[in-house]
Amino acid sequence: MALIPKKIFFTRGLGFHVNRLQSFEIALRDAKIAKYNLVQVSSIFPPKCNLVARHIGIRLIKPGQICFLVLARKSTNEPSRLVASAIGVALPKDKNQYGYISEHSAFGQTKKTAAHFAEHLAATMQASTQGIELDNDLTSSQHRQAYTIGQQTFVTRSFAHSASGHKEGLWTTVIAAAVMVID
DSSP, rough: OOOSSEEEEEEEEEEEESSHHHHHHHHHTTTTTTTEEEEEEOEEEEOEEEEEOHHHHTTTTOTOEEEEEEEEEEEEOOOOOOOEEEEEEEEEESSSSOOEEEEEESOOOOHHHHHHHHHHHHHHHHHHHOOOOOTTOOOOOGOOEEETTTTTTEEEEEEEEEEEOOOOOOOOEEEEEEEEEEE
């Protein structure tokens, strides 16, 4: 039996707690994915797979189910320290081709900066399948656009979360994820 996802949804979450692990658990709850057994995978967006809204994807999975996902996560217990996590995706216009999902997490980046970085990273990985390197100095106005690389056209998107470390030093965790649904 081939485990090829038919749908993927984006989600994000934020958690605060005195313990790092529990702040992660609270972030998973905020993202609505705490009640699943999560398995991290690498970065391929399968052919013929559809990106769906979170509320649709959540309805298709059951508590305790094993769910594959690409996960970005960042934690801090330093008050006011900025943390960010983002998922980027590069989707070929031809649904018979595979795409790329990237994960990125960083200190000191805003949600917008992290999202742009993850999106550009996914575009770079997709372009590399055609043996082409993208310019690393893309401006934010070139963000979320259609690319034509060699014989392939693809579009990019991103999903991110950021937060400042809790003012009282609680662990602060931000996550962004692309959750895969196998029908």
